[in-house]
Amino acid sequence: MKVTFKIWRQDSPKSKGVLKSYETDGISEDMSFLEALDHLNEILVAKNEKVVAFEYDCREGICGQCGLFINGRAHGPHEHTTACQLHMRSFKDGDTIVVEPWRAAAFPIIKDLVVDRSAFDRIIEKGGYISAKTGTAPEANAMLIPKEIADASMDVAACIGCGACVATCKNASAALFTSAKINHLNKLPQGKPEQHRRVLDMTAQMEAEGFGSCTLTGACEVECPAGISIASIAEMNNRYVRAKLLG
Amino acid sequence: MKLDSKIPEGRLEDKWSNYQLKSRLINPANKKKLNVIVVGAGLAGSGAAATLAELGYDVQCFCYQDSARRAHSVAAQGGMNAAKNYQHDGDSVFRMFYDALKGGDFRSREANTYRLAELSAPLIDHYVQQGVPFAREYGGVLINRSFGGVQVERTFYARGQTGQQLVLAAYSQLYKMVRAKKVKMMVRHEMLDLVLIDGKAKGIIARDLVTGQIKRFAADAVVLATGGYSRVFRLSTLAIGCNGSAIWKAHKRGAYFAAPSFTQIHPTALPQTSDSQSKLTLMSESLRNDGRIWVPKDKNDTRNGNDIPEEERDYYLERRYPSFGNLAPRDISSRAAKERIDAGHGVGNLKNAVYLDFKHAIERFGRDVIEDRYGNLFSMYKKITGIDAYKEPMKISPAAHFSMGGLWVDYELMTTIPGLYAIGECNYADHGANRLGANSLLQASIDGYFILPNTINNYLEDALKQDHPGVDHPEFDKVEKEVKSQIEKIMAVKGSRTVDDFHRELGKVMWQECAMSRNKQGLERAIVQIKQIHAEFWKEVRVTGTDNEMNSELEKALRLADFIELSLLMCTDALQRDESCGAHFREEYQTEEGEAVRNDEDFAYVSAWEYNAGDFILHKEKLEFEYVQPSVRSYK
Ligand SMILES: Cc1cc2nc3c(=O)[nH]c(=O)nc-3n(C[C@H](O)[C@H](O)[C@H](O)COP(=O)(O)OP(=O)(O)OC[C@H]3O[C@@H](n4cnc5c(N)ncnc54)[C@H](O)[C@@H]3O)c2cc1C
Ligand code: FES
DSSP states (O other): OOEEEEEEEOSSSSSOOEEEEEEEOOOOTTSBHHHHHHHHHHHHHHTTOOOOOOOOSSSSSSSOOOOOEETTEETSSSTTOOGGGOBGGGSOTTOEEEEEOOOOTTSOEEETTEEOOHHHHHHHHTTSSOOOOTTOOOOGGGSOOOHHHHHHHHHHHTOOOOOHHHHHOTTOBOHHHHHHHHHHHHHSGGGGGGHHHHHHHHHHHHHHTTOBOOOOOOHHHHHOTTOOOTHHHHHHHHHHHHHHHHO | OOOOOOOOSSOGGGHHHHHHHHSOOOOHHHHTTOEEEEEOOSHHHHHHHHHHHHHTOEEEEEOSSSSGGGSGGGGOOSOEEOOOOTTOSSOOHHHHHHHHHHHTTSOSOHHHHHHHHHTHHHHHHHHHHTTOOOOBOTTSOBOOBOOTTOSSOOEEOSTTOHHHHHHHHHHHHHHHHHHTTSEEEETTEEEEEEEEETTEEEEEEEEETTTOOEEEEEOSEEEEOOOOOGGGGSSBSSOTTOOSHHHHHHHHTTOOEEOTTOEEEEEEEOOOOSTTOOOOOBOOGGGGGTOEEEEESSTTOOSOGGGSOGGGEEOHHHHHOTTTGGGOOHHHHHHHHHHHIIIIIOBTTTTOBEEEEOHHHHHHHOHHHHHHHHHHHHHHHHHHHOOOTTTSOEEEEEEEEEEOOEEEOOTTSBOSSTTEEEOGGGEESSSTTSOOTTSHHHHHHHIIIIIHHHHHHHHHHHHHHSOOOOTTSHHHHHHHHHHHHHHHHHHHHOOSBOHHHHHHHHHHHHHHHSSSSBOHHHHHHHHHHHHHHHHHHHHHBOOOSOSSSOOHHHHHHHHHHHHHHHHHHHHHHHHHOOSOBTTBOBTTSBOTTSOBOOOHHHHOEEEEEEEETTEEEEEEEEOOOSSSOOOOOOOO
8 A cells, every 4th residue: 555654753852853844655455553663764765865763662562662653642543552552454555644753841852752751760760669678578478469459550551662652641740650650559569668658759750840730631541552540640649648748 | 523522420410510519710819811792681681791791701791782671581471480489389399390391392301401400590599689679468478379380389470561670670780780881782783794813702793773873892702692593484573683693603603513403393373464464472371261262263354353154163172082072282372372273264464363252251251251361461462453352352473483493512511612601591501492481580590600700710710821812913804804895895886676685585485384294295395495486585585774884674684594594404403303392393293183293202402503604513412311201292
């Protein structure tokens, strides 16, 4: 099939970007969306042009490195699906497909479709861990964790850190991401000793990074590839209030 | 140079404690003065960097992705083994050791493999403490399942995302130490060469993937934790950026490369559908419990799978291995599929797949049961292929998956270059010629968390007394110059073919001749072809853009240049080893029924290759078996 990609091209963080059109032939329905971009890049090389910079690694929906705004939606037309898991059969011959980077003040553009998401790492750095050194662990089964709690913790621990929640939010809020890590750890007995400090420090960092505030529109949970629900944000808010009172 | 494996004295079960008792210690005040570079931030790299930093060393840690959390360890689904014997089913450290040694077809060191099993239980304790939400029983204890043919249940898991949960734990611990300012995390930095001073590893040259700048980093020791190199086949279950460059450059600087050709091919991945495909997604092996594998008897059958009547189907695994049937081990199933595909019976557009059919299982148990068992896999299959596997048979195909081979290391995980360590999938240590499922998350983790932090002191204690050369040392000038000239050379070719085009060509040769089944003629032919690809690459590759900006074409070209050289060594190794063992199957060495014939008399050694100006010299580390006598692996 043949499609026209309209792709955001921007040379560097400071330069001005534009949407450029590329008519692309030879696309097959079985190609993943990223393979179609690979294909476009091979055509660009043949024409001696610079390739489109975009991000990926695992290409199986788990590493969270890919992230594209496709026709106005984070990761494209399907819910709970990463861009690398999207296939060209979701488009029609002759379609025009607009591809843009994540847009958020806290995710500055590096080049073309590549953004800097290190703000997420800095949020984790402020408490997304359990302060125990290697070599100090007690016997694993000495601590019983009910299945319901382990499962609920896993539901949010599944976050892949792609940033679709931020990209799709009109406020560019990172509440879903931050809540997922806080709740993953705070639900577990191992996470209790640091629970209050964790909520306060991580949310403070989230604000310091320039993410917007959450108004619970629910847009994020629709796009989240890991299917994390906004109930997680409500839970974080609750924990925040308790931490303020008790912490 | 004589290979000294440095196996400690004493009984098998005492070796590691004996080692620790004798190993040298460094006091905390002195550790601060020592700087360690860790290249890689997967389970092995993050674990090592975090733990070394906790112990007091100054650490610089590198990865090519935008965050440590993306390392390909993240993709492991199945789980991780540990000899906890929680199921009370007779498991023990010795049994786990035995399974791994035998699974590796007796091509690993007993002492290393034993330590793998020995440290597995404390590793579960560690990850639980770090907050990994492993699967649990209602009563709150940890659950296990069985994996890959072993007879006990010792696999721990977190849904289908075990690797992800372990990586997130390791990554969090790492960033805890970043906050403590004991680790400097260098994301989007790719190591391009190793710097030796007086024969010792003292630093690296890396490219900043955002600006293209070539940078120097000095340290008292260098640890490589760069993962597997199965992308040499291009199509594999690995991530697109996985590469062999760091270990290859180390090899060219003097580190011996062990068993480079030992590669695990997984039987149940999704097939390639077109030439532009970039990766193969793994489908869990568990599907073979209920699915039946077959191909059409008639080569030219173009009908849909469902339209082919029973009597015209060849259930070749059931036919060839009546007792194991569809559950024959990974290497055997993969080889049998290849044999049918090569004979022209493959299905799908490219005739490169076989059917995995659930029709009988659905008739027998009902759709509900099958949905309950494999629902998530069926929906993943639908997402990727658009096909409903409840109605049509799945198409599956073997895919390159894991590198048993890697840099040769001794018991301390040090390579043949003093001060250079290799940990995780990039070394050759515990798995022999075939690794067992769920043992490699384990190996990467214990290498990083438990072993390296205990062994590196032994070397660093000496380093303390020596001076600490900085990046202005002339050796840094020299190596940096070489790196820059290689980049300039690639940029200057300005040929007519894309990097991917060359990678596809290399991948095809390697897949045909150096994957599931190998023979002398094929390997000799491959060596000639690879040399041609090498020559052609340096004449015809085209990289657009410049080298002082983010440039994915340049990144790919540099990785491929190393893969081409590495593939020559892989074929050389496969050709030299005149026996079949584990994943290395030489067609000349098989029984009449197609079983592998191992030759312990002549090949009970680890092949460790030395680089010699484009050529390779073989060194042999003889394997002694004191505790388990090698036996024949049979599945009839
Ligand atoms: C799809 C899949 C499923 C699997 N399932 C299982 C399973 O269920 N159980 C199991 O036990 N094993 C499984 N394995 C195997 C296991 O996941 C790996 O062997 C293991 O995770 C490797 O860990 P590592 O730390 O050595 O490497 P990786 O996790 O691959 O990390 C490599 C690191 O090195 C960095 N790096 C690489 N090259 C460079 C360079 N030149 N410069 C700078 N940095 C570099 C990368 O950025 C990354 O941080 C699976 C493997 C795959 C592919
Ligand atoms: S490339 Fe890893 S999630 Fe898409």
